[in-house]
Amino acid sequence: MAxxxxxxxxxxxxxxxxxxxxxKENLVQGTWGNTAVRLDEDHMLVTPTGLDYVALxxxxxxVVQISDTSVWSDGKKPTSERKIHAAxxxxxxxxxxxxxxxxxxxxVLASARIELPVMSDEMKKLVGGPARVGAYGLPGTKTLxxxxxxxxxxxxxxxxxxxxxxxxxxxxxxxFEIIRVMERSCREYIKQCTLKIxxxxxxxxxxxxxYFVSKxxx
Amino acid sequence: xxxxxxxxTVLSYAAKIVAEGMNGKGDCxxxxxxxxxxxxxxxxxxxxxxxxxxxxxxxxxxxKDYVVxxxxxAKRSEVHAVLYTHAPFVCAVARAKATIPAVLDDMxxxxxLNCKTCRSATTDDLVKGxxxxxxxxxxxxxxxxxxxxxxxxxxxxxVLDKASHAYVCGSVLGGSKVINCIExxxxxVIYQKKYSKANQQxxxxxxxx
Numbered sequence: 001m002a003x004x005x006x007x008x009x010x011x012x013x014x015x016x017x018x019x020x021x022x023x024k025e026n027l028v029q030g031t032w033g034n035t036a037v038r039l040d041e042d043h044m045l046v047t048p049t050g051l052d053y054v055a056l057x058x059x060x061x062x063v064v065q066i067s068d069t070s071v072w073s074d075g076k077k078p079t080s081e082r083k084i085h086a087a088x089x090x091x092x093x094x095x096x097x098x099x100x101x102x103x104x105x106x107x108v109l110a111s112a113r114i115e116l117p118v119m120s121d122e123m124k125k126l127v128g129g130p131a132r133v134g135a136y137g138l139p140g141t142k143t144l145x146x147x148x149x150x151x152x153x154x155x156x157x158x159x160x161x162x163x164x165x166x167x168x169x170x171x172x173x174x175x176f177e178i179i180r181v182m183e184r185s186c187r188e189y190i191k192q193c194t195l196k197i198x199x200x201x202x203x204x205x206x207x208x209x210x211y212f213v214s215k216x217x218x
Numbered sequence: 219x220x221x222x223x224x225x226x227t228v229l230s231y232a233a234k235i236v237a238e239g240m241n242g243k244g245d246c247x248x249x250x251x252x253x254x255x256x257x258x259x260x261x262x263x264x265x266x267x268x269x270x271x272x273x274x275x276x277x278x279x280x281x282k283d284y285v286v287x288x289x290x291x292a293k294r295s296e297v298h299a300v301l302y303t304h305a306p307f308v309c310a311v312a313r314a315k316a317t318i319p320a321v322l323d324d325m326x327x328x329x330x331l332n333c334k335t336c337r338s339a340t341t342d343d344l345v346k347g348x349x350x351x352x353x354x355x356x357x358x359x360x361x362x363x364x365x366x367x368x369x370x371x372x373x374x375x376x377v378l379d380k381a382s383h384a385y386v387c388g389s390v391l392g393g394s395k396v397i398n399c400i401e402x403x404x405x406x407v408i409y410q411k412k413y414s415k416a417n418q419q420x421x422x423x424x425x426x427x
Contacts, residue, residue, distance in 0.1 A: 111384035209310040217314040
């Protein structure tokens with residue numbers, strides 16, 4: 001164990017707060033989504049599987065071995081997506097915090113499986129370039145893990161097809177900045193696409209709804 | 219007499235629905251009680267809903283405003299909460315009388331393999347539309363959603379709203395890509411039977427059922 005008890009207590013609180021903050025900022029629904037923080041080069045704390053973020057306590061967060069995620073201790077059963085968090089941490093030594101979630105606007109692009117171009121200097125700085133889409137795979141599968149790792153190469157965020165978004169930062173504050181900029185950028189991109197396809201100059205949800213009904217209405 | 223914990227659960231989730239902007243005209247929020255179900259009285263909006271606006275009805279009520287809800291509670295013993303909400307993107311799909319396919323994996327888990335707009339707003343069509351599903355769209359209206367707990371029904375309404383965003387916005391992005399039926403079904407079964415079970419049991423106790 002290459003970390004102190006004090007550091008572990010602090011990071012347990014970081015993980016607990018990250019789950020609550022995802023809910024507060026409307027970046028997740030229910031018990032979906034999970035986060036992780038690095039303890040040392042081969043250990044991380046992650047959120048447990050399928051439990052209410054508000055009710056969870058810092059001591060419920062399990063310690064998971066990065067090199068073999070079947071090995072875990074000191075908490076409740078870890079999220080089934082721990083393999084993705086571990087793969088990113090193993091591949092990227094500078095990454096100390098990761099978030100996987102399903103916020104609304106990121107989910108739209110994940111569902112359309114569309115790469116998000118760079119929408120702002122802030123996105124360029126935080127994400128590192130256009131956000132790619134990882135290959136589709138069922139939750140917890142090797143396909144999903146490998147697709148996410150490939151899409152994250154040289155980036156701090158990517159979409160997971162029909163699933164959500166994955167973000168990685170040097171700490172949890174930075175990971176949150178990244179997920180926020182991804183959500184804002186997706187929203188802006190959808191607005192721009194709506195204006196382009198309708199030929200209008202001013203966006204409104206009604207404009208989008210009318211286009212949708214004209215295309216899909218029965 | 220409605221249990222105080224149930225009243226508080228209903229009021230707190232009504233406020234959450236309003237905070238998420240999923241409310242509209244004709245909304246309904248209902249929760250199973252020992253003798254029937256607790257529901258907001260007809261015409262009582264979710265915005266500013268108070269304890270005095272809640273009534274309790276038996277499962278065999280013939281009140282036309284509540285007969286769908288009563289039928290759902292009677293027909294599906296696992297259902298403990300029913301919501302009728304009007305999130306704008308959901309209403310756009312209901313206006314188009316379209317079916318939201320399996321566009322997101324959390325949708326397939328909690329809502330079902332898809333979410334149809336039912337043929338009409340009759341009790342039979344609505345109950346039929348909810349077969350093996352937790353949400354159905356009312357043509358020209360909103361979404362009728364059920365859950366094993368109030369928290370699950372609320373989460374289901376949120377996820378349906380997100381799936382509606384994906385489907386509606388997909389129309390300007392070249393279309394949403396749909397998850398294949400077998401994988402969608404597998405995720406639905408795992409969620410209902412395994413992933414969510416412990417959490418729903420904990421929440422059920424908290425909500426006063």
